[in-house]
Each structure stands twice: as structure tokens, then as C-alpha cells.
Amino acid sequence: MYTFLADVIVVVHFVYIALVIAGLLAVLIGWPLGWRWVRNFWLRAIHLLMIGIVVVQALLGVMCPLTVWEYNLRVAAGQDVAEGSFIGRWLHNLIFVDATPGFLTCCYVGFGLLVVASWVFVPPRWPKRKSAFPG
Secondary structure, eight states: OOHHHHHHHHHHHHHHHHHHHHHHHHHHHHHTTTTTTGGHHHHHHHHHHHHHHHHHHHTOOOOHHHHHHHHHHHHTTOTTTTOOOOOHHHHHHOOOOOOOOOHHHHHHHHHHHHHHHHHHSSSBBOOOOOSOOOO
């Protein structure tokens, strides 16, 4: 059961990363193509929040909770982090690259700055406020 839960955590981690990357790609591709949905305020705010969490954790030197949970579940299952199911190992190897924490922090901050720049160059549409008085 612990192995299964660890694999679920890896899948969630992978999806989180994929959404952050795909979000910026969608904005950069959708902007010149006129895709209106890439300017959706709530979509963009959630995207900014997602990368913001990663950047703040990296700058503070805090390990990602998903990484910690996966590690603890693997230990509880009597495994090394490298062990697990095929999909778990495959996704784990995609997520975790062999790089120094400082390099990864620079990558996270750089990506976060790109997301912030997308707010400047491809600003989201602010939600419309409903009038208190119909008419």
C-alpha cells in the first residue's frame, strides 16, 4: 500500500510540474494565435501561485512536501526512493534531475520570472465586477 501511495504522490508531482510548464507554454503559444482563454484571470492567477510556491520554497531551502511524502512512503514500504513500480520510477526519473540545489533554485526563479513577465506582456483579463444596480 505504501508503494502505491508513493507512486500516486509521484504522479501528482509530475502533473503539478507539467501544469506549470504547460501553463506558460499555452500563454506563449496562445497569445499570437489569439486564444482568449490564455488571458483568463483565474487560470493565470492559479498558475502564478503554483510557480510562486515552488520559487518561495526553493529560496527558503524548504524541500517540496511532495518529495518528502514520497520519500517517507518509500521508507515505510522498505524501499529506496529509486525503487517502486515502473511508472513510479519513470516519473521519478523525469522529475528529479541530478543538479545542485543552487542550480535548481536559479531555474525555478528564472521560470517564475518568465511567468511574471507573461503577466506584463500578455496581461490577463480582470474579472468583470457585477453592478449592485441592474440597469
